[in-house]
Amino acid sequence: MTPLPALAWPTLGYRGLVHSGPTVRVRLDLAYDGTQFSGWAPQPGLRTVAGVLCEALATVLRTDLVRVVVAGRTDAGVHARGQVAHLDVPAPVLDALVARDDGAVGPAVLVRKLARLLPDDVVVHDAQVAPPGFDARFSPVSRRYAYRVCDTRRDPLTRAFVLHHRGLLDVDAMAEATGPLLGLHDFAAYAKPRPEATTIRTLLRFDWHRPDAGPDAGLVVADVEADAFCHCMVRSLVGACLSVGESRRDPTWPAQVLASGQRTCTVAPAHGLTLEHVTYPPDADLAARATQARARRDVPSD
Amino acid sequence: MTPLPALAWPTLGYRGLVHSGPTVRVRLDLAYDGTQFSGWAPQPGLRTVAGVLCEALATVLRTDLVRVVVAGRTDAGVHARGQVAHLDVPAPVLDALVARDDGAVGPAVLVRKLARLLPDDVVVHDAQVAPPGFDARFSPVSRRYAYRVCDTRRDPLTRAFVLHHRGLLDVDAMAEATGPLLGLHDFAAYAKPRPEATTIRTLLRFDWHRPDAGPDAGLVVADVEADAFCHCMVRSLVGACLSVGESRRDPTWPAQVLASGQRTCTVAPAHGLTLEHVTYPPDADLAARATQARARRDVPSD
Numbered sequence: 001m002t003p004l005p006a007l008a009w010p011t012l013g014y015r016g017l018v019h020s021g022p023t024v025r026v027r028l029d030l031a032y033d034g035t036q037f038s039g040w041a042p043q044p045g046l047r048t049v050a051g052v053l054c055e056a057l058a059t060v061l062r063t064d065l066v067r068v069v070v071a072g073r074t075d076a077g078v079h080a081r082g083q084v085a086h087l088d089v090p091a092p093v094l095d096a097l098v099a100r101d102d103g104a105v106g107p108a109v110l111v112r113k114l115a116r117l118l119p120d121d122v123v124v125h126d127a128q129v130a131p132p133g134f135d136a137r138f139s140p141v142s143r144r145y146a147y148r149v150c151d152t153r154r155d156p157l158t159r160a161f162v163l164h165h166r167g168l169l170d171v172d173a174m175a176e177a178t179g180p181l182l183g184l185h186d187f188a189a190y191a192k193p194r195p196e197a198t199t200i201r202t203l204l205r206f207d208w209h210r211p212d213a214g215p216d217a218g219l220v221v222a223d224v225e226a227d228a229f230c231h232c233m234v235r236s237l238v239g240a241c242l243s244v245g246e247s248r249r250d251p252t253w254p255a256q257v258l259a260s261g262q263r264t265c266t267v268a269p270a271h272g273l274t275l276e277h278v279t280y281p282p283d284a285d286l287a288a289r290a291t292q293a294r295a296r297r298d299v300p301s302d
Numbered sequence: 303m304t305p306l307p308a309l310a311w312p313t314l315g316y317r318g319l320v321h322s323g324p325t326v327r328v329r330l331d332l333a334y335d336g337t338q339f340s341g342w343a344p345q346p347g348l349r350t351v352a353g354v355l356c357e358a359l360a361t362v363l364r365t366d367l368v369r370v371v372v373a374g375r376t377d378a379g380v381h382a383r384g385q386v387a388h389l390d391v392p393a394p395v396l397d398a399l400v401a402r403d404d405g406a407v408g409p410a411v412l413v414r415k416l417a418r419l420l421p422d423d424v425v426v427h428d429a430q431v432a433p434p435g436f437d438a439r440f441s442p443v444s445r446r447y448a449y450r451v452c453d454t455r456r457d458p459l460t461r462a463f464v465l466h467h468r469g470l471l472d473v474d475a476m477a478e479a480t481g482p483l484l485g486l487h488d489f490a491a492y493a494k495p496r497p498e499a500t501t502i503r504t505l506l507r508f509d510w511h512r513p514d515a516g517p518d519a520g521l522v523v524a525d526v527e528a529d530a531f532c533h534c535m536v537r538s539l540v541g542a543c544l545s546v547g548e549s550r551r552d553p554t555w556p557a558q559v560l561a562s563g564q565r566t567c568t569v570a571p572a573h574g575l576t577l578e579h580v581t582y583p584p585d586a587d588l589a590a591r592a593t594q595a596r597a598r599r600d601v602p603s604d
Contacts, residue, residue, distance in 0.1 A: 031456075033458040033459050033461070120461055122458065123456045123457075125455050154333075154425045155425075156423050157335050157383065157576070159335070159422055159423075214516065217517055
C-alpha cells in the first residue's frame with residue numbers, strides 16, 4: 001500500500017455533492033473489542049473496524065470521500081484500547097458539520113455524532129485537529145501491545161480479551177527469554193512474510209510479569225513495545241515465550257529462533273492481544289519522523 | 303418454591319437406570335457471564351445457567367435426576383464470579399464417575415469433566431463434598447454483589463459487565479445516601495413484589511467508591527452485601543443512588559423511599575451487576591443457619 005495521495009478536489013462525493021478546497025487532518029483516538037471484527041482493514045463482505053468506522057463517518061460527514069489511516073492495523077480478533085487514526089476532511093465538510101451543531105468546537109463534534117452511529121464494540125474517544133506533519137501511521141515512535149493470559153481460575157467475564165492457559169506458567173523463565181530479543185533485529189523468524197516488507201524492527205520492551213495489583217492482578221501479562229511490528233510479530237513472540245513458560249523449551253530458545261531467521265513458533269491466539277498505546281514524538285518532530293518511517297518501510301506493515 | 307424434598311430412591315433416571323441408596327451432597331463453586339443467559343432459573347425454551355449446567359451434569363453423571371440448588375438466583379443478564387450451588391448425587395452414581403476416571407479424588411473430577419461440556423460463558427471452579435448441614439441456598443450468612451459503572455472513557459472490552467453512564471457521577475453524594483439504608487429494614491420499596499415473600503432484610507454493606515487501584519480502577523463501584531436480597535433489590539438500590547449521583551435527587555432521597563415503602567426507583571440495568579461472593583458460617587453452624595433462614599423465608603427470594 002502506498003502512502004495516501006493528497007486528495008484531489010473537486011471530487012464527486014456522497015449524495016453527489018462536490019467538494020473543493022483544502023482539507024483538515026483530524027486525529028481520532030479510538031478503542032474496540034476485536035471479537036466480532038475481521039480485523040482493521042476493510043475487506044469486501046467482512047465486518048472490519050475501518051469498514052464500520054468509515055460507514056459511520058460517511059453518514060456524519062455526508063461524504064464518502066474520507067479514508068482513514070491507522071497506527072496499528074490489527075488482525076482479526078485483536079483488540080485496541082489506544083488506537084489512533086487520521087482522516088483528511090475537506091474544510092467545507094467540517095465547517096458544515098460544525099455549523100449543523102450548536103456549540104460544537106471543531107472536530108470534537110465527531111465524538112458525539114459517531115457515538116450515536118457506531119455499534120457498542122467501537123468507541124471513538126477523541127477527535128481533534130492534528131498538529132502539522134501528523135501521520136497516524138508513519139509518525140509514531142512506538143506502539144505498545146499487551147498480551148494477557150490467565151493460568152489460574154478462568155474468569156468468564158474477561159474471556160474476550162484474556163487467553164486461558166491450562167497449567168501454571170513459569171513467568172520467570174518467560175521474562176528471562178525476552179532479554180536477548182530487545183533492540184534492533186531482523187524479526188523475520190517472528191513475522192508472517194509480506195512481499196517487500198522489511199522485518200527489521202527495534203523491540204523496545206518485552207516484559208512478562210504477573211501483576212499483584214492493578215487491572216491485570218492475577219494474570220500473566222506481556223507488555224511489548226516496538227517502533228513498529230511486522231505482521232503477527234507480537235503473537236509469534238508470545239507463542240515462543242509460552243513454550244518456555246510451559247517448560248517445553250529452554251529460555252534461550254526464543255533468541256535461537258530469532259537468530260535462525262526461520263519461522264518455527266506457534267502464533268498465539270488473537271483474542272489475548274490488545275493494542276494499548278501509540279506514542280508520537282513532540283509536535284515539532286512529527287513530519288521528520290513520518291518521512292524517516294516512510295523511507296524505512298517501502299511496504300510498511302505495522 | 304418449597305425446599306427440595308429428600309430424593310426418593312429408587313427412581314427411574316437417565317437411560318432408564320435405577321438408582322437407590324444414599325446421596326452425597328456436592329458443593330459447586332462457579333462463575334458465569336450472564337449476557338447470553340435468561341438468568342439462573344430453568345425456563346422452558348430459554349437458555350438459563352441452571353439449564354445449561356444441569357444438561358452437562360446429566361451427561362457427566364449419566365443421570366438426569368440431579369437438581370441444582372443455588373445461593374443467588376441471578377436475573378437475566380446478571381453475572382456471577384462467586385456463585386455457589388449444591389446437588390445431591392446418588393452415592394453409586396458418584397462412585398461410578400470416580401471409577402471411570404483414573405486418579406480422580408471424589409467429586410473434584412466433575413470440574414474437569416464439566417469443563418469439556420460447558421460453553422465458555424460458564425465455569426465450574428470447584429466441586430467438593432459439602433460439609434454436613436450445608437445448603438447452598440439457606441446456609442449463607444451473606445451474599446455480596448458488585449455493581450460497576452463507568453462514567454468516563456468507555457472501554458468496549460469491559461462493556462459486558464460495566465454500565466456506561468454519560469456524565470460524571472457525584473460519588474460522595476451516592477456514598478452519603480447509603481448510610482441510612484444499612485441494617486434491618488423492610489425493603490419493600492426496593493423489591494419487585496413476590497407473593498408471600500418477605501421483604502425484610504439486613505443490609506450489611508453498601509459502599510460506593512471510585513477505586514484508584516485494583517481491577518476496578520477508574521470505575522464507580524458499589525459493594526452491596528446483605529443476609530439475602532429481595533427480587534431486583536440491588537438494582538433498585540443502585541437505581542436510586544444513580545439519581546443521587548446525577549444530582550437529580552438529594553442524598554436523603556433513597557432513605558425516604560425506603561421509609562415510604564412505595565416503589566419509585568428505576569431498576570438499574572442488569573449487566574452492571576455481578577454476584578461476587580457468598581459467605582457461609584463455620585461448618586458447625588451450617589445446619590442451624592439453614593433452619594433459621596428457612597423459617598424466616600416461607601417463600602424465599604434470595
